[in-house]
Amino acid sequence: MGAERTAVIGVGQTRHVSARHDVSIAGLVREAAQEALDDAGLDWGDIDAVVIGKAPDMFEGVVMPELYLADALGASGKPMIRVHTAGSVGGSTAIVAAKLVMAGIHERVLTVAFEKQSESNATWGLSVAMPFQAPLVAGAGGYFAPIIRAYIRRSGAPDYIGHLVSVKDRLNALRNPKAQLHLPDIDLKTVQESMLLWAPLRLLDVCPSSDGAMAMVIGSEQAAAAAPGPVAWIHGTAMRSEPTMFAGRDQVNPQAGKDCAADVYAQAGITNPREDFDCAEVYVPFSWYEPMWLENLGFCPEGDGWKLTEAGATAFDGDIPWNPSGGVLSSNPIGASGMIRFGEVAQQVRERAGDFQVPLKTGKALGHAYGGGSQFFSMWVVGNTKPES
Amino acid sequence: MTRFVENSIVFPYKRSLGPVIGAFMTGLTEQRILGIRSGDQVIVPPLEWDPQTGAELDPDGMVEVGPAGTVESWTWVPAPSEQHPLGHPFAFAFIRLDGASTPLLHAVDTGAPDALRVGARVAPRWRGSRVGHIGDIIAFVPGEQPEVDGPDSGPAEAPVTMMDYNASITYRNPVPPVLDRLREASRDQRIIGQRCPVCERVYSGGRGYCPIDAVELGEEQDVDLPHTGTITNFTIVTPVQYPGQTETEPFARVFVLLDGTDVILPYQPVVELPVGEVRVGKRVAAAWAPPNDDIDDAGAMGGAYGHLIGWIPSGEPDVEDPDLVNRIF
Ligand SMILES: [Zn+2]
Numbered sequence: 001m002g003a004e005r006t007a008v009i010g011v012g013q014t015r016h017v018s019a020r021h022d023v024s025i026a027g028l029v030r031e032a033a034q035e036a037l038d039d040a041g042l043d044w045g046d047i048d049a050v051v052i053g054k055a056p057d058m059f060e061g062v063v064m065p066e067l068y069l070a071d072a073l074g075a076s077g078k079p080m081i082r083v084h085t086a087g088s089v090g091g092s093t094a095i096v097a098a099k100l101v102m103a104g105i106h107e108r109v110l111t112v113a114f115e116k117q118s119e120s121n122a123t124w125g126l127s128v129a130m131p132f133q134a135p136l137v138a139g140a141g142g143y144f145a146p147i148i149r150a151y152i153r154r155s156g157a158p159d160y161i162g163h164l165v166s167v168k169d170r171l172n173a174l175r176n177p178k179a180q181l182h183l184p185d186i187d188l189k190t191v192q193e194s195m196l197l198w199a200p201l202r203l204l205d206v207c208p209s210s211d212g213a214m215a216m217v218i219g220s221e222q223a224a225a226a227a228p229g230p231v232a233w234i235h236g237t238a239m240r241s242e243p244t245m246f247a248g249r250d251q252v253n254p255q256a257g258k259d260c261a262a263d264v265y266a267q268a269g270i271t272n273p274r275e276d277f278d279c280a281e282v283y284v285p286f287s288w289y290e291p292m293w294l295e296n297l298g299f300c301p302e303g304d305g306w307k308l309t310e311a312g313a314t315a316f317d318g319d320i321p322w323n324p325s326g327g328v329l330s331s332n333p334i335g336a337s338g339m340i341r342f343g344e345v346a347q348q349v350r351e352r353a354g355d356f357q358v359p360l361k362t363g364k365a366l367g368h369a370y371g372g373g374s375q376f377f378s379m380w381v382v383g384n385t386k387p388e389s
Numbered sequence: 390m391t392r393f394v395e396n397s398i399v400f401p402y403k404r405s406l407g408p409v410i411g412a413f414m415t416g417l418t419e420q421r422i423l424g425i426r427s428g429d430q431v432i433v434p435p436l437e438w439d440p441q442t443g444a445e446l447d448p449d450g451m452v453e454v455g456p457a458g459t460v461e462s463w464t465w466v467p468a469p470s471e472q473h474p475l476g477h478p479f480a481f482a483f484i485r486l487d488g489a490s491t492p493l494l495h496a497v498d499t500g501a502p503d504a505l506r507v508g509a510r511v512a513p514r515w516r517g518s519r520v521g522h523i524g525d526i527i528a529f530v531p532g533e534q535p536e537v538d539g540p541d542s543g544p545a546e547a548p549v550t551m552m553d554y555n556a557s558i559t560y561r562n563p564v565p566p567v568l569d570r571l572r573e574a575s576r577d578q579r580i581i582g583q584r585c586p587v588c589e590r591v592y593s594g595g596r597g598y599c600p601i602d603a604v605e606l607g608e609e610q611d612v613d614l615p616h617t618g619t620i621t622n623f624t625i626v627t628p629v630q631y632p633g634q635t636e637t638e639p640f641a642r643v644f645v646l647l648d649g650t651d652v653i654l655p656y657q658p659v660v661e662l663p664v665g666e667v668r669v670g671k672r673v674a675a676a677w678a679p680p681n682d683d684i685d686d687a688g689a690m691g692g693a694y695g696h697l698i699g700w701i702p703s704g705e706p707d708v709e710d711p712d713l714v715n716r717i718f
Contacts, residue, residue, distance in 0.1 A: 019405075020405065021405045021550060021551065022405070022407070022550075023405060023407045024404070024405060024406055024407035024410060024437065025404075025405075026407070026437055026438075027407040027408075027437060030437070030438070030445075044442065044443035044444070045442070045443075058398070058400070060402065061400065061402040061554060061556045070440075071436055071437075071438045071439070071440040071443065072437065072438050072443075073443070074438070074442070074443025075443075076440055076441055076442075076443065116405075118403065118405070119402050119403050119404060119405070120400060120402050120403070121400075121629070121631035121632075123629050123631060124400060124631040124632065124633065124634070125400075128398050129396065129691065130396065130562075130691060131394050131396055131562050131564075131691050131692055132564075132568050132595060132690065132691045132692055132693040133690070133691045133693075134654065134655050134656040134657060134689060134690050134691060139626075139629070141624075141626075142624045142626050142642060142656075145624035146622035146623060146624055146644065146717050147717055149622055149623075149669070149714060150622060150714045150715050150717060153669075153711070153714045154714075154715070195627060196625065196627060196639070197626075197627050198624050198625065198626055198627070199623075199624060199625035244718070245718040246600055247590070247600065247601055247651070247652065249718065251715075251717045251718065252715070
């Protein structure tokens, strides 16, 4: 890539819950950032720049988090950048931070993403009426439900496939003490009997509403050498976007997602994602997005994603575990959710994932985020070995 | 002349305050102003972290300052808006409270600007009923002695941990000419679309341009659209309650492809169509409310189609087309 070798040298996150009334927003981001600094063996003064991200401003009514949070993140006298790409923001924020190191500009960059959904209501935030437009009173689930229906009809998938994902990710979350939802008794029947929220999505097919923050310290090769623990080397990063609505757009299998995956795979030398990765953390806020993204990300031919899910390939003990942490379906502080995906794969290749550690064979893993109306994509590949160049 | 319509976005946010800001707000209900120690400095209002070093500040190091202080700088507000703290002309000032190292920004009520100068001594005028909000101080007034406005209802019964933050913003939206034509035609229950002169696609919804050919669609491209169409996709929403949500029961939102058009109308309401009977391929017809003048943001398209309120079953047989379900936008 012609870039400096760059690694994740520290990771921290909050325990995700539905409402953190005991801390301010600043206190929430600080918790994650402090844990990442401690993990990297660094202090606030060691950080060269801060890059933060959060989901759309209406979700909390905080319009300039970069201003409000500068002191909480020790950013005085340092560059501070805010990144803004809807639900994918956690991923793109990490990528912006990584690029500052890859470009040789900074040695150690702190990156943080957060959401405190309890301060507002995201369904309201996505449903604000505008003149001369059909009011979207349906929230994110109402937006994605028709797209999921189109996928089901197109692929011929049986109607329980989504529910299988809902069960699988929640069982994975039982291994993750920081996940919000711990539902030990969940099974197919529980999901099928949960309330129909946005047909065909049932309550348990949908991510929760969370307060939480995620942070990473990203460092140069020199910073990585000085780190007290193992690091996760960044083997590729990519972002793509496309308009939400245009005639002929494939909403189910967006071109931007395919292009983004092809780009990041080429950088990281990935030719067969199902074999070349040990695991993937993929943004699946609604259960059906697992089979849809399996196809979009090239883990199988188009139309076959649901077969991988049904066969258990993506389960914790499957050949390609997806979301061993429990995923977005188990914790969704929206602005942080993408960075959690990126950070959890870093923890996997560092062998720091605790009870949800997957066995390492190739030592590589994929982190993925998407946002808006499936119009922003961000992805990275991390590995336990230094990239060649 | 361009016509404008206003719309307001309003939401009652909540703020959890954390240990430091919470203690400050609790102090306000007790008519006490608290700062926090950072080295030999006392920061007012208190911060959770030192603004220079990022070091954590200890909530046990909170100290009372004031109540009086000295004006360090000020600016006069001659014509307050409804979002200002006072309804009559006043000053915003930096006030260094006695014992504080940093100034507090607040309103100073002197009646006229010539009564104010840098170095002036001011003290708080407390609200009689206090909730744990910076507005518990109505304003600072000249002198050394704090005042209470009206009967004093005393301090908060429990520590203040949360704060209401009622945000609102009002936009003035310019109305494109095409939407005015649509709206006027809707008074006669006509649905206007536009045909692109290049690709001949027919657009519903008042787009005003063809995104394929990047050409503007003017009045000469207007065409009357049929009042019947097909549901291409839909969602049934079980409403969650939030401020402003008026729905209480599961409801349908459907995408309608009007006959002879090339783009769908998104998220349309249905009329006399039970949620259990909504399906892909179902034929529907336009349903209208009785006309009146007030149609700016009414109806199924936010006023673009006036009193078109939704779609009612037309009674025709379903359309069988496997590609229909992909017509989402
Ligand atoms: Zn055209």
